[in-house]
Amino acid sequence: MPNFALSDEVFFRAADAFPTPFHLYDENGIRKTIRDVKAAFSWAPSYREYFAVKALPNPQILKIFAEEGCGLDCSSQCELLLAQRCGVRGDAIMFSANAMPPSEYDLARSLGAVINLDDLSDAPLLEKHGGIPELISVRFNPGGEFRGGTAIMGNPGESKYGMTRDQLREALLYCRARGTKRFGLHAFLSSNSTVESYYPSLASLLFQTGKALEKETGLVFDFVNLSGGVGIPYRPEEKANDILAIGEGVRKAYLEAFGTIREDGVKLCSEMGRFMTGPQGWLLTRVVHEKQIYRDYLGVDACASCLMRPAMYGAYHHIHIAGKRNAPCDHLYDVTGCLCENNDKFAVNRMLPKTEIGDLAVIHDTGAHGLAMGYQYNGRLRCAEVLYTANDGFRLIRRAETPEDYFATLV
C-alpha cells in the first residue's frame, strides 16, 4: 500500500503555494524512516545507514540524513561534491563507482571516503589516484542466481557489478601488500526487493565469505555493507517491508556466523535509497487536458522529465486525485505527459474517479529515483522540489529549470 500519511489538505496547500508540477517530500516521514531503520539494527556494532545519494540528490534532504547520524553513499564526482558541500566527509562517505574517471578516486580519497572497489583493475588505479588506504571495501558478485530459500531474488550472473570470489582475494592481497589492514565486504544483488529474507540471506553470504577471506588472507574483517535494494510497496495490494523483521533476520544471520554480538565485532552498514525516501515523495501535477479518442486521456502538466520510471520500466506509480480519495474509481484513463513519446504515460488503463481539468493529481512514491532520473528530452525541463517541513511549512529546495538552464551548456 502506498503512503497515505499526508492528507489532501496538505497537497492542496502545497499546490496553492507553488506552481505545479513539483515533487513534495515529507521531512517527518523521512526522519521517522531513518529512526525506524536505526532501531531495527540497533543490536549491530556501529551500525550506520549510508543514504544512497543517487535516489534523492538534494542537499536539504542529505542534511536531514546527516543530522540523523547517517552517512552518504556516493558514486560520482557530483555526488561526492554534494556530500562535501553538506559538510559530510571521512568515513561518513562510502564511494562505490564503476567504470568511472580515475580522478574521482583522487577526490574520494581527499575527502577521506571509504572506497568500495568494484573490480580488480580498480586497485592499481586507486594506487595511482589517491593511494591504497588502510581500510578498503570490496564488492562481491557471486554470479549465477541469488536465492534465498526457494525464491530467486536476483541475477548477479548478469550484473556488471562486483568481483568474483577469486578476484576478491586477489584484490585484498594486492591492497595488503600496499598497506591495507582492514577490509569491508559489499554486495548488491537484488533491487526493490519485497522479500523480507533478502537482507538476511545477503548478510549470511557476506558474513561467511568474509570469514573465509579472513582465513585465506589473514586480513581483518571490519564491516559488512548490505548496500541497497530493500523495496517499497508501489501497488495498493503490496505490503510494506517490515524493517524490524528484516533487522531481526540479519541479527540471526550474524549470530549464526559469529556466535556473539560484541561491541568490537564486525560492523554493519547499509546503503538504502528507495526504502528511505521513496514513499516520502509525491509528484503534484495539475490535469490540464482531456482527450477522448480510442481511449480517454488525461493530460497533466508534468511529464517523464520529472519522473521517468513509468516510461523507462513501465513501473507502476499509484495516483490519486486530491479531494476525491473516497469517490468511486469508475473511469478508465491513461494519464499522460506532454512529451512526443508515446511511453510518456504515468498510468495506462487506470481506474480513477471522474476527473476534471484543473484537478490536482498526486503521483505516489516519487521520493527516490524520481526527479533524480529526470532529463531534458524534447526541450522539456525538470520541475521543482518542495520540502513539507517538520513544522507544517513548505520550503522550495530546488527551483524548476528555466530555458536559461537548458541553453547554459551550449557553446
Ligand SMILES: *Cc1c(COP(=O)(O)O)cnc(C)c1O
Ligand atoms: C543504487 C545503489 C544503492 C541504493 O539502491 P536502492 O535500491 O535505492 O536501495 C545502494 N548502493 C549502491 C552502490 C547503489 O548503486
